[in-house]
Amino acid sequence: MMLTRESLLNWAMIAALLIVPLAAWSLDEPFIITLATKAAILALAGVGLNIALGLGGLISLGHAAFFGIGGYAMGILAAHAQNYEPLFEWPFLFEGSNQMPLIWLVAVVFSACAALVIGALSLRTSGVYFIMITLAFGQMLYYFAISWSAYGGEDGLSIWVRNEFPGLNTLDPIQFFAIAYVILCLALVFAARLARSPFGLALAAARQNEDRVQAVGLTPFTLRLTAFVISGAITGLAGALFADLNRFVSPTMLSWHTSGEIMIFVILGGVGRLYGPVAGAALYILLEHLLGGISDYWQIFLGVLLLLIVLFARGGLIGAIAGREKAHG
Amino acid sequence: MTYILVLEQILNGLQLGIMLFLMAAGLTLVFGVMGLINLAHGSLYMVGAFAAAAVAGWTGSFLLALIASLAAAAAAGALMELVVIRRLYRRDHLDQVLATFALILIFSEGTRWLFGSFPLFLDVPSYLSGPVSLPGGIEYPLYRLTIILIGLAIAAGLFLLIARTRIGIQIRAGEADREMIAALGVDISKLYTLVFALGAALAGLAGALVGAIQSVQVGMGEPVLILAFVVIVIGGIGSIKGALAGALLVGMTDTLGGVFLPQLFALFMDPASAASAGASLASMLIYILMAAILLVRPSGLYGGSA
Numbered sequence: 001m002m003l004t005r006e007s008l009l010n011w012a013m014i015a016a017l018l019i020v021p022l023a024a025w026s027l028d029e030p031f032i033i034t035l036a037t038k039a040a041i042l043a044l045a046g047v048g049l050n051i052a053l054g055l056g057g058l059i060s061l062g063h064a065a066f067f068g069i070g071g072y073a074m075g076i077l078a079a080h081a082q083n084y085e086p087l088f089e090w091p092f093l094f095e096g097s098n099q100m101p102l103i104w105l106v107a108v109v110f111s112a113c114a115a116l117v118i119g120a121l122s123l124r125t126s127g128v129y130f131i132m133i134t135l136a137f138g139q140m141l142y143y144f145a146i147s148w149s150a151y152g153g154e155d156g157l158s159i160w161v162r163n164e165f166p167g168l169n170t171l172d173p174i175q176f177f178a179i180a181y182v183i184l185c186l187a188l189v190f191a192a193r194l195a196r197s198p199f200g201l202a203l204a205a206a207r208q209n210e211d212r213v214q215a216v217g218l219t220p221f222t223l224r225l226t227a228f229v230i231s232g233a234i235t236g237l238a239g240a241l242f243a244d245l246n247r248f249v250s251p252t253m254l255s256w257h258t259s260g261e262i263m264i265f266v267i268l269g270g271v272g273r274l275y276g277p278v279a280g281a282a283l284y285i286l287l288e289h290l291l292g293g294i295s296d297y298w299q300i301f302l303g304v305l306l307l308l309i310v311l312f313a314r315g316g317l318i319g320a321i322a323g324r325e326k327a328h329g
Numbered sequence: 330m331t332y333i334l335v336l337e338q339i340l341n342g343l344q345l346g347i348m349l350f351l352m353a354a355g356l357t358l359v360f361g362v363m364g365l366i367n368l369a370h371g372s373l374y375m376v377g378a379f380a381a382a383a384v385a386g387w388t389g390s391f392l393l394a395l396i397a398s399l400a401a402a403a404a405a406g407a408l409m410e411l412v413v414i415r416r417l418y419r420r421d422h423l424d425q426v427l428a429t430f431a432l433i434l435i436f437s438e439g440t441r442w443l444f445g446s447f448p449l450f451l452d453v454p455s456y457l458s459g460p461v462s463l464p465g466g467i468e469y470p471l472y473r474l475t476i477i478l479i480g481l482a483i484a485a486g487l488f489l490l491i492a493r494t495r496i497g498i499q500i501r502a503g504e505a506d507r508e509m510i511a512a513l514g515v516d517i518s519k520l521y522t523l524v525f526a527l528g529a530a531l532a533g534l535a536g537a538l539v540g541a542i543q544s545v546q547v548g549m550g551e552p553v554l555i556l557a558f559v560v561i562v563i564g565g566i567g568s569i570k571g572a573l574a575g576a577l578l579v580g581m582t583d584t585l586g587g588v589f590l591p592q593l594f595a596l597f598m599d600p601a602s603a604a605s606a607g608a609s610l611a612s613m614l615i616y617i618l619m620a621a622i623l624l625v626r627p628s629g630l631y632g633g634s635a
Binding site: 053059061121124125127128129131132133135136137139140143144146147148149150256260263264267271297298299300302303304306307310311314 | 360366413416422423424426427428430431432433434435437438439441442551555558559561562566605608609612613616617619620623624627628629
């Protein structure tokens with residue numbers, strides 16, 4: 001593998017995301033570990049979106065839907081488990097679960113199904129229609145969650161104890177961080193292999209020239225729908241982890257601000273860069289922490305920064321450091 | 330359930346539809362002429378509402394408040410166009426989405442910084458408060474009726490402006506072929522600023538009018554913005570006629586669904602679960618409507634080519 005400046009930067013980032021919480025752990029600073037965990041989980045959501053956005057060129061403003069479905073999968077399963085109320089009794093008795101692997105599976109399956117339906121409808125259109133329709137479907141689920149009083153409605157759903165993972169103590173911040181970090185790394189490896197696979201190449205080709213892809217006998221719709229489903233599933237997994245981090249899920253996870261924020265992670269880092277979401281999420285958490293300490297209105301600065309990046313530095317953080325020649329986006 | 334209740338709800342639906350039209354008209358004009366998707370349109374709605382609340386607080390005059398909302402939103406829109414938006418016309422939709430999302434953050438937090446987090450209240454003036462009797466024995470709030478009439482007048486004015494005036498010709502020409510009208514000597518950047526400010530003023534007026542019914546607060550524009558998106562997706566992006574049809578359809582569906590679905594469900598469910606199931610479905614109804622229309626016509630009711 002050739003060590004370009006970008007791949008060096010990628011290794012440095014992924015190492016820093018490991019070293020910072022380890023250092024915080026040895027200095028007994030659990031808050032910093034939690035911040036790093038949050039960054040890792042949000043980066044995972046961004047990695048999911050980036051498969052649709054960077055690779056497929058699908059500007060989805062509705063990824064909060066999948067993030068929130070993942071969150072509610074965790075909330076609903078764990079709430080039933082903690083209250084000993086069966087979730088359903090037929091065809092077999094199921095009392096919910098507080099086991100992370102099962103929760104993740106449910107989160108991934110449900111967000112993938114939602115992505116299949118939303119994607120199948122939205123991908124009939126393109127361009128600005130696609131943006132607005134994904135936004136509208138996200139909002140639909142948001143209002144549904146608000147009116148769904150059985151699971152907290154507008155107030156959301158709290159879980160008393162973090163869910164369990166076999167062999168680990170998830171209440172220990174560093175161990176929960178390890179879970180999030182390993183999943184993030186796996187997702188990055190997966191995304192990298194996906195981008196280089198025949199499917200990934202065909203998807204990127206469909207983004208660049210739809211007619212030619214059709215002419216060689218591939219169906220852009222199927223390629224994009226597959227990418228959208230994979231993308232939604234990864235973001236859904238991130239949602240389940242995020243809800244577990246906070247031990248709380250609420251309709252806010254489904255709101256379109258969340259969609260915008262996930263998109264910001266991707267953009268701050270650099271569109272189409274594999275590690276862009278990692279850089280973006282880390283920068284976002286850093287800004288939130290540093291600027292949030294200075295002013296309650298820190299999002300003004302975030303807005304200005306985002307505006308400057310969009311207008312003048314289109315490669316994002318990675319583009320600014322590594323140069324723009326290597327972006328596969 | 331009486332027919333008076335039904336008529337009242339139809340009027341409420343009409344009122345929501347007209348307000349959505351004021352929002353959607355600006356969005357669809359800006360998209361049609363400049364090819365720009367503007368998420369910050371909801372911020373202009375909020376600017377109008379805050380300007381109206383502030384001026385009504387200082388002067389006590391509702392009319393001045395409405396004028397202030399138009400002026401403030403148009404000024405904010407023109408400024409937004411000159412500083413940021415005009416750099417985005419040649420960019421792809423992703424850049425437009427992000428830059429206008431950034432504008433929302435700046436406008437929302439800026440307004441919170443200026444006015445605080447507590448909602449402001451804009452009172453309906455005494456000469457417009459109270460009910461009015463309509464033919465057929467309906468008692469309907471005078472203010473809501475006034476909103477409907479103002480909205481209809483503006484819709485008519487907008488259609489005339491676009492169909493009959495020189496500016497309207499330029500706007501339509503701009504939708505059809507940007508390069509050509511620039512080549513014919515129309516100052517295209519001035520036209521763009523004008524169209525953007527016009528859309529902004531309509532959004533600001535809608536914000537002020539609705540602000541007197543609801544409270545004036547940060548973030549008030551966003552639910553309306555998303556409804557306006559649904560409206561123009563249904564109507565066909567770029568079409569004013571489509572925006573009007575879509576707005577009325579969405580306004581009616583949302584209002585009537587919210588009232589009548591729970592009652593419909595109560596026919597075959599117990600009252601409590603009918604209320605919650607009805608409310609849940611009603612909140613999703615317009616999106617289901619949108620999905621259904623897209624299945625039949627992917628570019629909206631009046632959309633030519635997407």
